[in-house]
Amino acid sequence: MSAAEDVVTEGQAVEAVPKRVMTLGTGTSLVVLAALVILPVFVKNFIIFQMTMLLIYGLAVLALNILTGGSGQFSLGQSAFYAIGAYTTAVLMEQFNVNYALTLPIAGVVCFGFGYLFGQPALRLSGVYLALATFALATALPQLLKLGYFEGWTGGVQGLVVTKPDAPFGLPISQDLWLYYFSLAITIAIYVASVNLLRSRSGRAFMAIRDNEIAASAMGVDVALYKTLAFGVSAGITGVAGGLGAIAVQFVAPDGYTITLAISLFLGMVVGGVGWLPGSIVGAAFIIFVPNIAEGISKGLSGAVFGVLLFLVIYLVPHGARDILRLVERRRT
Amino acid sequence: MTTLLNVKDLRAYYGQVQALHGLSFSLNEGSLTTLLGANGAGKTTTLRAICNMVRSTGGIEFDGKPLNNKSTENIVRFGIAHVPQGRGTFTTMTVEENLQLGAITRKDNAGIISDIERMYAHFPVLKQRHTQQAGTLSGGEQQMLAVARALMLRPRLMLLDEPSFGLAPLVVRDLFGILGKINREDKVSILVVEQNAQLALELADQAYVIETGRIVMSGKAKDIANNEEIRKSYLGY
């Protein structure tokens, strides 16, 4: 070893997750699905709204899970892609009168592009450096959205109001309920596609990179391609979630997409279990309901509660919700 | 002669894999003992187990005191200096800082300064390079630095892990000469692990041969070197 360089065996970025534990069994999946379909009929509009947000954040956490749990790359910058998706939808709907359903694939494609581009420099970074670069991205993006140059489109600091769509074909359901089922359909489609992606050849390539990048490249995996691809896919899904979020909240503004959102999504992934896709919805529930409860007790408390719970998760159930599910299953048998 | 190091029924593990299977040997004060064996026999693991750098069970006594469950850094304070495989040089620091680090547990500043001078006398090349970054030294020079760093502890026992590895034969001769001199003159007991059995047997007075984690042969170095059968079956020369 010369003095001019350090040789390191790099510490593992993410613990390896066996492929078979990445999803739920068929039976459990159907039960969850049935609950998601039936439940909203019986609850108040506000609860429906929150359930919609649950699906949307679930998608965003799922996207991060594909990136981190699948390919072993970090991102503390998912809020940036979420914001780009939200703004794409809002600007298209309000400035160009595009149909809301059409804006979502566009948001996905735009974000895929951004993610793919960001993945290029990210290729050269790993572990903590990537966390840093994405952290900086999340901090900087709201400032960019406020810029005067784009104000004609984005509404600057004021943001944009987004119109909530009616149910189509004269269906006799409320706007909220329609948006919920619309989001549910998209969520299920993306979830199924993601599961298949991770089971495919590309998924195996992601996981090989996650577990050992150098060995993966030695086996002939095109590391650069798959790492940027993972970034692109993750950003694309996050963008769709962002677009849906803009419609659900009926508003976009730079300060809605700060680093706090990025951290929440990251938190949701850790709580739900890194690499365990169904955990994404558990994680999303955590990041939606915990702050609500905590802020109800005292203003500013949610950060502390988040932090303490996160430490508890790290120490007690390092695989997040997946560990809890395993515990329950073991007790049953 | 008193026993300085006594190892009894030593078993060591890397995760689930057991590397040593009940190894016992002892080493007398003032002796120069060598531990021989093929690649993977468990020589390095034995040294690492003595310094508690690998999970192990069994008895390790140094000068009558048990070393088990003591941390690596505390074992050093008993006067055991370990020169690891690959030399463990602090590559970004100067040669002199490396020597000072060897004496970091000592408090006698005057003694440290005079010991550094003594090391420069043993290894003149280190004096020439004392302000240089240690990583810029050649392999042989780094090995000398590692030995000198270990001696800065004023150890009672020095553990050397394959000091000849990767060095030119002439440099190895030189180094082994110095080791013998240190053993005789400074009364430092030495336990040296080697693959170069011929050379190690010339240097040592006591020898153990290990195979797959067990001692299979022990005796005076001279006797083992003269026993053709042992040489052929275990030492490969």
Place this chain on the structure above:
Amino acid sequence: MELFTNQVLAGIATGAIYACMALAVVMIYQAIDHLNFAQGEMAMFATFISWQLMQWGVPYWGAFVITLALSFVGGIAIERILFKPLAKAPVLTNVAGFIALFAIINSSAGLIWDFTIKQYPTPFGSAPLLGSQLISTHQAGMIGVTVLLLLGLYFFFQYTRIGLAMRAAASVPESARLVGINTSWMVALGWGMATAIGSIAGMLVAPVVFLEPNMMGGVLIYGFAAAVLGGLSSPLGAVTGGFLVGIFENLVGTYIPGVGNELKLPIALALIISVLVVKPAGLFGRPIVKRV
């Protein structure tokens, strides 16, 4: 020309703060190979403590010294209790730990001292230094304190046994243990010192950015940018990076039209990413070679 000198000096003054933050980040990075995302919040909390002490009537420098001592102890406590158990955990777990710490400190500061902006005193005054319009006394004070700190640290690491031991523990931990250094405590000591250095940055910058729980967000990003620019493996690089980033920030803000306050963070972002892409080891760092 006067504008240029003025901006460079102001850049050096803010650069001093970035240098302190970068140094704190690098010290912890050297010790445990992780970036402390909560470094800014720890500094903010320390600054609040010093403010509270002053509210209780302790004079500025008294509060300053007490805060340093508390930060040092607090940093060690955080390492021992929260992060030592994570030493062998994957990177992701550690990142999550730092984020949890970030959230807890930020939220606690808000709960204890609320989120309103507070004035923070400067012991140097804010008059122009020596009647010159180039630089204020507080800016000169920031530079002065930082330079003293850097000299002290240089002396500590270069000429004391414990400094030598800390360097050894950070560069080759296994060898350090083999010469008898308790590397685990060296890590804790690094945390303590980094926390204290961060708190100095917090107390120096508080009169400029005002005291509130989110005051260190931007400063930390610039600290990261400085650390990355200088090289995460080099304390000297981190300091140099800090000053360079400070000057760069001021000059860009002055000479490139349309770059106002709102573009400052994107610039830090661009800087971080370009350095990471072009020269990942930074200006002074050592390249890292990975193996399986």
